[in-house]
Amino acid sequence: MPDKGSLGVTGTERDGFVKITMEESGMGIDPAPAERLLDPFFTTKPDGTVLGLAVVKRFAEVHHGTVRIEDGPTAEVAP
Numbered sequence: 001m002p003d004k005g006s007l008g009v010t011g012t013e014r015d016g017f018v019k020i021t022m023e024e025s026g027m028g029i030d031p032a033p034a035e036r037l038l039d040p041f042f043t044t045k046p047d048g049t050v051l052g053l054a055v056v057k058r059f060a061e062v063h064h065g066t067v068r069i070e071d072g073p074t075a076e077v078a079p
Contacts, residue, residue: 017065029071037069 005025012019029037036042040054057067 006011029069034071038067068072 007022007024010021030044033042033044034067038053038057040051041049042054045048051070053067060067
């Protein structure tokens with residue numbers, strides 16, 4: 001995030017499921033690559049492995065969860 005933005009992470013539990021919500025002060029998500037953000041090795045940057053979101057997705061799936069990314073107020077991992 002430019003200008004040392006902020007990242008907030010909260011978690012809640014309901015009916016045996018955990019919902020993790022992440023909010024950050026970045027510039028938002030470009031709609032063109034947004035569909036590929038959870039793909040392993042996908043990046044719009046010149047370097048880096050960019051496995052973070054792919055690992056998050058796999059971890060959620062193994063635990064019968066899902067990942068949903070929204071441009072706007074939240075991006076979350078939910079059941």
